[in-house]
Amino acid sequence: MPPRKYLSGYEKRKKKKQVDELVESQKGAIDKFFSKSSSIPVVSEQSNGALSDENIVSSEFNNENVLPSETEFTTENFGDDRQSLPHFDIYEPSTWKNLDNKERDILVEKGFDRDLKIDFPLDEDRRHFAYTHYSRKLNNGETSDRKWLIYSKLVDKVFCFCCKLFKSNSNTTLLANDGLRDWKNICKRLSDHENSIEHMTNMNSWNELRLRLSKNQTIDKDLQKHIMQEKERWRQVLVRIVAVIKCLAKNNLAFRGSNEKLYQNSNGNFLGLVEMIAEFDPIMQDHVRRIENHEVHYHYLSHKIQNELISRLGHTVRSSIIKKIKETKYFSVILDCTPDISHQEQMVLVVRCVNMSSNQIKIEEYFLEFVKVDDTSGLGLFNELLSFFIYCEIFV
Structure with a gap:
């Protein structure tokens, strides 16, 4: 029997199921870059990237009407985007490898949040990580928080945040490299690590850099200022992209045409509106110019970003409807x-x-x-x- 030229129906469904599982696992990832706000600061051309006194007021929102276009979004820390971090996830320590100074500064400034609703998986010995390991009991009876300890859901391991970022080449401990998963001896391993000289040195480096970044007193002060301006530019670009998506979704219009390239025929309503906004808005005009001159690789105009933002809008609308149902x-x-x-x-x-x-x-x-x-x-x-x-x- 000759080999199949195309996938069978079962193989197609299996492949689609794998894709759906991947998409489901990434649900809510974009939430990290959004927060609700009534107004959005605008970057003025004269200020060379600094915030102006003008504000762009978001669309009016009617709580009794829950169309996707009437859900308010603004960006929060979106400057830490994929252009800045192309090869690792800022919330997943197992991907923090070969970091440069800029990436390390971003991680120190962002910090990390602990998920306190995890069902930790069991290992082969029926053991697992526990929330009690996030703290230790001192000799005087007080409890101290291990602020440096971070758990990875992806690989089911724990890492030392400061040692992962500031480790020396000679540091071979698992907490600073590939992660620790020895749940049987976890208490002793954590105690030995936090009492080590290198860990204390890295803790001091972490605290000092975090303090300097908060006061904008780092050696690369001018570079940090440029980074902040770039963050704000990306925020403003995303605000306009979300506004276009809200407009098309509200009016039930198709997003894409036969191609996804700017200033080409049949490129769809989404890119057409982006081109129209660029004729009048300096921020979108600058963004389009960078795309055409190949100055940016990630431009956030692809169908994947559109789908992700639509999903986010739909999730918020559904939450509003569910609230109405409960009431x-x-x-x-x-x-x-x-x-x-x-x-x-x-x-x-x-x-x-x-x-x-x-x-x-x-x-x-x-x-x-x-x-x-x-x-x-x-x-x-x-x-x-x-x-x-x-x-x-x-x-x-």
């Missing part, structure tokens, strides 16, 4: 299934609520989400609906 006294659910192009059943969830907040009773209808289903029987659809409501904490 309402009566609601009903409409659902139906249809197969997509890959023959995967998709269940459409629509909710109708009775709004009694005013004197006039209103019936409001909202689309919630597409849910993948494998069992299209009545019981199967009910179980999927119940699981979705439990996941959204509508039913606890």
Whole structure:
């Protein structure tokens, strides 16, 4: 039998499932770069990148209307973008390898957040990391926080933040290199590490650099100023990209055409609006100029960024709808299934609520989400609906 020229249906579904799992694992990653705000500072041309006194006021938002275009977004620390960090994740210590001074400064300035809702996996000896290791008990009975200890969910290991960033070439400890996963002896290994001379030296270096960065008193002060200006430029660019996406999503318009290149025919509504904004707005004009002159490699105009921002907008809108459902006294659910192009059943969830907040009773209808289903029987659809409501904490 000759080999297949194309993938079988099973192989296509398997490949799509792997892609979906990867996308699902990255959900919420862009949340790190967003925060709500009522106004956005603008970079003026005369200030050469510094903040001006003018503000761009975001679109008006009506809490009673939850269309995707009416959800407010501004950027927060978006300057630490993929252009600055092309080869590692600032929230994943296992990827911090061969860092230069600029990347180390960004990590020290950003710091790290501990996720306190992790179900730590078991190793082959049925042991796992515990939250109690984040602190140690001193001889005088007090408890001290190990602020330097960071856990990696990706590799299930712990690292020393300061030693990972400031280690010397002779440092071979696992906490400063590949990570430690010896849960049986974790207490002793952590105690030995934090009492070592090199760890104390690295802690001092970390604290000193963090203090200097906060006061803008580093040796490369001018470079840091330039970095801050570049951060603000990227914030402003992203604000305009989000505004274009909100406009197209609100009016149910197609985003892409037959190509994804600026100033070419049939490049779609998204790039067309970007080109139009660049005719009047100096920030977007400068961004487009950099793209055309190949001064930037990551320009945030691709379909992947569009999809990620749409997903983020949809997540926020869904949260607003779920809040309404929880507050309402009566609601009903409409659902139906249809197969997509890959023959995967998709269940459409629509909710109708009775709004009694005013004197006039209103019936409001909202689309919630597409849910993948494998069992299209009545019981199967009910179980999927119940699981979705439990996941959204509508039913606890």
